[in-house]
Structures are given as C-alpha cells and as structure tokens.
Amino acid sequence: MVCPECGMENSEELTVCAGCGKELSEPTAKSYAKDFAWASLVLGIVSMLIFPYLYGPLAIVAAIVAKKQSYTGKMATAGLIMGIVAVCGYLVTWVLSSLL
Numbered sequence: 001m002v003c004p005e006c007g008m009e010n011s012e013e014l015t016v017c018a019g020c021g022k023e024l025s026e027p028t029a030k031s032y033a034k035d036f037a038w039a040s041l042v043l044g045i046v047s048m049l050i051f052p053y054l055y056g057p058l059a060i061v062a063a064i065v066a067k068k069q070s071y072t073g074k075m076a077t078a079g080l081i082m083g084i085v086a087v088c089g090y091l092v093t094w095v096l097s098s099l100l
C-alpha cells in the first residue's frame with residue numbers, strides 16, 4: 001500500500017513504512033464498504049424473494065453506504081437496483097390490491 005505520509009509504495013505485509021517508518025494502517029472505510037456492498041447484494045436478492053418492504057429499503061441503504069465509502073464495484077449497484085425493484089414491485093402490488 002502507498003504510505004500516506006511520504007507516498008512510498010510498500011508491500012502489503014509491512015506494518016510500518018519502509019521509507020519513513022510511519023505506521024501503515026489499512027483504511028477501514030474501504031473494507032467496510034465491501035461488507036456493505038455484499039450486504040446490499042444479499043439483501044437485494046432476499047428482498048426479491050421475501051419481505052420486499054423490509055429487505056428492499058435495507059438493500060438500498062446498504063448500497064448507498066457502500067457507495068458513500070467510495071466503493072466502486074458492481075455489487076452495490078446490483079443490490080441497489082434489486083432493492084428498488086423489490087420496493088417498487090411491492091408498492092405496485094400494494095396499490096393494485098387496495099384498488100381491487
């Protein structure tokens with residue numbers, strides 16, 4: 001990883017920078033972002049199957065959190081889309097069932 005202090009490229013197993021000796025800590029936001037992206041994807045899939053009004057919004061929130069933490073992969077987008085589809089599908093079903 002790149003040292004935030006001096007910009008030197010260090011190998012992943014190093015805990016201190018080889019250039020300036022500063023402690024290298026993994027940016028925690030990034031690993032959390034991937035967790036949220038995974039959560040969003042799983043929640044999105046679940047929301048398509050059961051309880052869309054519950055898991056749909058959770059999938060959307062998880063996707064937004066992942067994206068806010070600069071996650072750039074496709075998992076969060078997939079979770080976001082599935083969450084929106086599930087919620088919209090639920091709302092359409094709900095409106096139709098209240099009209100009929």
Ligand SMILES: [Zn+2]
Nearest residue numbers: 003006017020
């Ligand atoms: Zn350094």
